[in-house]
Amino acid sequence: MALVNSSWMELKPNEDRDGNQEWFDEYYPRIELKRDYRHIPKDVFEQWIHPHHKNDETLKNYSWIDYKNIEFIAAEWTFDELSNLYILEDFRDYFLNRSKLTDFRQFCCNEEDLRYWKEKGTWRTSPIILDINSIISDKPIDCELVPPFQLVEGHSRLGYLHSLQRITGINKGNFALRHSIYLMRGKIINI
Secondary structure, three states, X not given: OOOOOHHXXXXXXXXXXXXXXXXXXXXXXXXXXXXXXXXXXXXXXXXXXXXXXXXXXXXXXXXXXXXXXXXXXXXXXXXXXXXXXXXXXXXXXXXXXXXXXXXXXXXXXXXXXXXXXXXXXXXXXXXXXXXXXXOHHHOOOOOOOOOOEEXXXXXXXHHHHHHHHHHHHOOOOOOOOOEEEEEEEEOOOOO
């Protein structure tokens, strides 16, 4: 059984009697009223916390974290920096399958995302990356966390980025020099 921090439970989507989770447009207005979590970007709630709150891998690896003491930094990383991320074993094949494409027609995403890939040479929505070293001293033993950085959410996007580099190499696309991310890390306390 995963260790679950009370802050993770405070971010839990409501469910009806059948266990169906509330829609994001109901969830977010309720959650954004919680003062302790206003530092978490809406994108992070929308792409990760809300849809994956009950996911086994999320619970095992990230639910123990105290989200009152985590910050999310909007940053831009190079492809080389992104190529060194640790990917959970259960999601590695998912990432690898999307990293071997040779044409945009093979991307399985909506039209808005596909247009963004083609025009901007990067993803539209920033993935979430965890700075393991900023929280590792508190890590439970059974977590699959490997320093220094780990992809939390955005496995398809990271795979597509690898494919985009290949597609650009055969002159079928362009590739941005830097790619937006949310860096999730323990808050730095100034004394």
